[in-house]
Structure formats: structure tokens, C-alpha cells
Amino acid sequence: MNKVVLVTGANSGIGLALCERLLAQDPQVQLCLACRNMQRAEAARSALLLSHGDARIALLRLDVGSVRSVLKVAEEVKLRYNRLDYLYLNAGIMPNPQVDFKALFKGLFSRNVIHMFATAEGLLTQQDRVNADGLQEVFATNLFGHFLLVRELEPVLCQPGHTARLIWTSSSNARRSAFSLDDIQHRKGAEPYSSSKYASDLLSLALNRRYNSQGLFSSVICPGLVMTNLTYGILPSFFWTLIMPIMWLIRVFTNTFTLTPYNGAEALSWLFLQRPESLDPWAKYHSLTSGLGNNYSQPRKMDIDEATSEALYEQLLELESEVRKKMREEDEEVHPPGH
Numbered sequence: 591m592n593k594v595v596l597v598t599g600a601n602s603g604i605g606l607a608l609c610e611r612l613l614a615q616d617p618q619v620q621l622c623l624a625c626r627n628m629q630r631a632e633a634a635r636s637a638l639l640l641s642h643g644d645a646r647i648a649l650l651r652l653d654v655g656s657v658r659s660v661l662k663v664a665e666e667v668k669l670r671y672n673r674l675d676y677l678y679l680n681a682g683i684m685p686n687p688q689v690d691f692k693a694l695f696k697g698l699f700s701r702n703v704i705h706m707f708a709t710a711e712g713l714l715t716q717q718d719r720v721n722a723d724g725l726q727e728v729f730a731t732n733l734f735g736h737f738l739l740v741r742e743l744e745p746v747l748c749q750p751g752h753t754a755r756l757i758w759t760s761s762s763n764a765r766r767s768a769f770s771l772d773d774i775q776h777r778k779g780a781e782p783y784s785s786s787k788y789a790s791d792l793l794s795l796a797l798n799r800r801y802n803s804q805g806l807f808s809s810v811i812c813p814g815l816v817m818t819n820l821t822y823g824i825l826p827s828f829f830w831t832l833i834m835p836i837m838w839l840i841r842v843f844t845n846t847f848t849l850t851p852y853n854g855a856e857a858l859s860w861l862f863l864q865r866p867e868s869l870d871p872w873a874k875y876h877s878l879t880s881g882l883g884n885n886y887s888q889p890r891k892m893d894i895d896e897a898t899s900e901a902l903y904e905q906l907l908e909l910e911s912e913v914r915k916k917m918r919e920e921d922e923e924v925h926p927p928g929h
């Protein structure tokens with residue numbers, strides 16, 4: 591049976607590289623690229639068809655940061671497919687990132703230098719904003735939209751006698767200290783990206799608890815440091831050109847500098863081949879590249895706990911019913927009942 595795979599944020603970077611790797615592993619796979627920018631999505635499909643002429647590739651317009659867009663796309667998926675085998679929750683943003691150069695230079699001369707380069711801990715702040723749904727944009731895009739998508743797609747993911755997979759692109763930048771149950775959207779802090787990625791680690795654990803008995807399994811990966819639109823957005827392009835030789839040099843000393851999207855997609859494509867029962871729900875699967883350029887995946891225990899993961903899940907359910915209520919009220923304003 592052909593596997594049906596939906597990838598969010600598939601038009602560039604790690605998502606696009608994943609699609610290429612999936613087609614190389616299994617040319618029969620049915621890919622569905624769920625993207626915000628349809629021009630880039632068309633370009634991505636054309637690029638994939640160049641190397642895999644017979645591939646079955648569908649496109650869907652999805653702005654995962656918009657509640658309405660998620661609900662609409664989920665309806666479309668349920669109409670098009672009666673079963674979904676893999677849902678890669680990969681789309682992500684880090685808006686207006688700023689590097690704390692003082693921390694960077696201090697870190698360069700400390701014993702933590704490798705850790706700093708692997709995780710960017712304490713190095714980056716971002717400017718988040720409230721979106722049209724009244725949600726923090728980073729939270730809405732990196733976490734909540736994906737949560738809603740999973741909830742909406744439950745009927746095609748959870749089917750008797752069938753296993754399905756959720757695979758989250760998290761990050762080693764996910765940090766407990768950036769996340770708070772009192773502020774899950776990170777309205778007050780300056781590290782919304784780190785908070786949202788930590789929340790995805792917690793959510794994956796909670797999803798496993800709720801859905802494993804229905805044949806749905808969730809895993810989390812970290813792609814390492816990959817040069818993509820997201821990373822290039824952190825510093826001016828001339829700076830990247832200057833420091834690229836240093837980046838390749840650092841790679842000799844740390845396996846987390848995967849650098850290319852192909853390498854970064856290692857853990858995502860490795861998970862595609864694994865039996866879900868064999869995976870550890872407490873582990874984050876890291877894409878790693880050795881100094882000689884060999885790729886491999888490695889599980890590392892996440893710094894998460896069940897109580898926080900359950901508490902987050904409850905809050906997400908509450909928020910879900912709030913936004914659904916708001917959508918219904920807005921719809922009733924446009925089309926009042928009885929008219």
C-alpha cells in the first residue's frame with residue numbers, strides 16, 4: 591500500500607530536503623506538501639519532479655499560524671485521503687532574531703563553547719507579535735497550529751488496524767527555562783522560539799500517552815544547525831559569507847553542525863523507516879554529521895516530565911475550545927442563524 595505523507599513547511603530547507611529523501615527511499619510514496627507560499631510550493635514540486643518524474647506530489651495551501659487555514663486544510667485532507675500514514679510537523683519560524691554578541695564573545699572563550707554553538711543557548715532573542723487570531727505568532731505557528739491540525743486529522747490518522755506517525759521538527763534550542771506553564775504562548779519573554787520548541791517536546795509526550803492505544807505515535811527530532819532561510823535570517827548575508835569557512839571548521843569538532851538541509855533531514859528520514867513501537871517517547875532523535883561527513887541519528891533523553899506535559903495538553907485543549915468558539919461567533923456575525 592502506498593504511504594501517504596503530509597509535510598508542513600515543505601517548500602524549502604529541511605522540509606524540502608526531507609521530501610527528496612523520502613522519494614529516494616520510497617518512490618511510491620504519496621507526498622502532500624502543505625505550504626503557505628504557493629509559488630515556492632510549485633517551485634518545490636517542480637524541483638522534486640526533476641529527480642523523480644513519476645512521483646505523486648500534491649500541494650495544499652496551509653498557513654499553520656492561522657486557525658481558519660488549519661481547519662480548512664484539514665477538511666481538504668479528509669476529503670482527499672481516507673488514511674494518513676505520516677504527518678511531519680516541520681514548519682517553523684524565528685521572527686526578527688537578534689544575536690547577543692556580548693554573550694557570543696564571552697561564550698567563545700568559555701568551556702561551554704561547543705554547547706553554545708550546538709544550542710545557541712543565551713545567544714538569541716526574538717521579537718514576537720500577536721497575530722490575527724489574537725495568539726502569539728511563534729506559538730501559533732510552531733506549536734498550536736500543528737496541535738490543531740493533529741486534532742482535526744484524528745479520523746484519518748487513527749484508524750483500526752493501522753498505525754500512523756507524527757514527527758515534530760524540534761530543536762536543541764528547546765529549553766525548560768524558556769518555557770512556563772503560566773505563559774505557554776510566551777507573551778512576556780524574549781525567547782518564544784525556544785519556548786515553542788520545548789512545548790513541542792512536551793506535547794509529543796502527551797500525544798503518545800493519549801493516542802498510542804489508537805495506533806498513533808509521536809516523535810521529536812532535532813536537525814542540528816542547518817543553513818536554511820531561517821538561519822540566514824539571523825545575520826546579514828555578508829556576515830555568513832565571511833564566517834562560512836569557520837562554520838565548516840567548527841563542524842570538524844561538533845557533530846551537531848549538520849549544515850546542509852539534506853544532512854539536517856537525516857533523523858526525519860530515519861524515523862520514516864523505524865517501527866513506531868521501537869521508539870522512545872522520551873527521546874529526541876538528533877540528526878548528526880561526523881567530521882568526515884557521515885550522517886547518523888542518535889536518541890538523547892529530553893529534559894521533560896509527565897506532569898508538565900499533561901498540564902500543557904490540558905491548556906492546549908482549553909485554548910482549542912476558545913478559538914473554536916471565537917470562530918463560530920465570527921461565522922454567526924457574517925451569517926446570522928435563520929438568515
Ligand SMILES: NC(=O)C1=CN([C@@H]2O[C@H](COP(=O)(O)OP(=O)(O)OC[C@H]3O[C@@H](n4cnc5c(N)ncnc54)[C@H](OP(=O)(O)O)[C@@H]3O)[C@@H](O)[C@H]2O)C=CC1
Nearest residue numbers: 599603604626627653654655681682761815816818819820
Ligand atoms: N535551520 C536550523 O538550524 C534549524 C531548524 N529547525 C526547525 O526546522 C524547521 C524547518 O526550518 P528550516 O528548514 O530551517 O527553515 P526554512 O525557513 O527554510 O523553512 C521553514 C518552512 O516553514 C514554513 N513556514 C513558516 N511559517 C509558516 C506558516 N505560518 N505556515 C506554513 N508554513 C510556514 C516556511 O514557508 P514559507 O516559504 O511560506 O516561509 C518554510 O517552508 C523549523 O521548524 C525550524 O524551527 C530546528 C533546529 C535547527
Ligand SMILES: CC(C)CCC[C@@H](C)[C@H]1CC[C@H]2C3=C(CC[C@]12C)[C@@]1(C)CCC(=O)[C@@H](C)[C@@H]1CC3
Nearest residue numbers: 706707708709710713761762763814815833836
Ligand atoms: C562568530 C561565529 C562563528 C558566528 C556564529 C554565531 C551564531 C549566529 C550561531 C552560533 C550558534 C548558531 C545556532 C543557531 C543559529 C545561528 C547561531 C546562533 C540556531 C539557533 C538555529 C536554529 C535552531 O533551532 C538551533 C538549534 C540553532 C543552534 C545554533
